[in-house]
Amino acid sequence: MPLVTWNLLPVLIPIALILCGLLGCREKSTSVAQTAVWLSRGLLCLYGLNLAAYFFLSTPEPAQQLLRHTELSQIMLALIVIMSWVLFRFSRNYMNGQANLPRYYRWLMFTLASVAVTVMSNHLVLFWLGWFCISLSLHNLLTFFPDRPRAILAAHKKFILARIAELTLLIAFVLLYQQHQSVYISSLLSSLTEPLKMGQPLAWQDQLAACLIALAALIKCAQLPFHGWLIQVVESPTPVSALLHAGVINLGGYMLLLFAPLVSQSAPAIWLLLIVAGLSTLASSLVMTTRISVKVRLAWSTSAQMGLMLLEFALGLYELVLLHLLAHSFYKAYSFLNSSNAINDYLRLALCAPTKYQANKPVFPTMKDWSLALIIATFCVVAVRFAFHFDSAFSTWWLFALALSILLVQWRSSEHSVSWLRSFVTGLALTLIYAALKSLMWFALPAETNHVAAFSYPDIWAMSLFTLLFTINLLLHYQIHWPWVRRLSMTLFAGLYLDEWVTRAVLKIWPVTLPARSKQKHSTSPSQLSLPKHY
Structure with missing residues (x-):
């Protein structure tokens, strides 16, 4: 078989999803769930062939072609195929008996196909069309239950914000084309690395395009104050929430990794990410x-x-961005699909007989415990960082040390307390695993990256945010009786009131009609209310 044919194997994945969505998800189809499961198995086999062809039959690629065959695109494609298999298998039982089931599977397949096209694209127009189709397909999934007012309102806000992100991305791509006279992403990135080597600044078109790409990533990743729709779309089916949180929302980070040679050279774009994402x-x-x-x-x-993933990108930690993207995808997919077991866990704990430890008052860690835990965690981080010769930003290591210290204190305060020696060994092992995974991600990234120096202004900004987060979290957990901490807790419970302002602005720009059932419920006058007979 010619090598060109092997290079076209990834194209069969979105084509299969689109054809199955059109032909296998008709309105009167009764076996659509089983068809989707068999499709996911076929996609796994197809990706296996594609991976073998990539490693054993790959050839040097011309710069001007529609598809990208890189380690990063292969990893993202694997993530899409695995998520397809998981979601189709879960939906077979979860969505069983639902009305409009073929419509659900059709738009789920279209969404996955659009994501696959986006991550494989090497053409600006094809990338933007895939980005646009993801939003349209996802909108139909978010409104799968049309009688839920919160779901309709969240989808409406998401629809408007998605159009803003697509418009900013379109303007950025037009500026890049005018400046470099090319629509192929690989050619653009090659031309952008030359000024970096020669120490020349970016042109104003490239600077503006970098800022617009960063803004589109912030909106796509639901950063404050554009976050309200993400909180309210939990009204949609659980597999849709898993798809959104484990896959679609990560595309902002992938886009920044793709255009890293451009965005990393723009100081305004980097500080935009540092401030908003931080x-x-x-x-x-x-x-x-x-x-x-x-x-x-x-x-x-x-x-x-x-936000943390975008902050890592702004600090030049691209390998950590990729590791974060993969870990977050699998973790959130499992968490959402397993969320219904929270009731079983609660009942299991309620039926258990209270132990002696549970009957006593809770044990609060002392200042000595916190000091020792922080010293052990900091020593583990500094030792491993020095052993692996990491010379990039220190802020993420500081965040790891703070998180590790909390874990060590929780172990010491638990019913079966762990010795400090065992805590030290476990903490050192966790730090080594973190460093090894961080180093492993380098094989999928370009060799030339712009790292932020340790204890530079961006690094100090990130360290300050992490320290403030650690301090406020401890106050909320242990000093909630303080008046100002209690007021802060009430403000946080209200979500800082940010989404209310955005919702009002969105409804003024483009009002939405809520479902009839909700309107009837809220428009009922007091005279229409009927009281119970005993009144």
């Missing part, structure tokens, strides 16, 4: 601690994790 990480992480609903907590967690 503050979003801080606020979303704190708001998440005030939520009770499992899905809502996961939604706020997604906003915080996406």
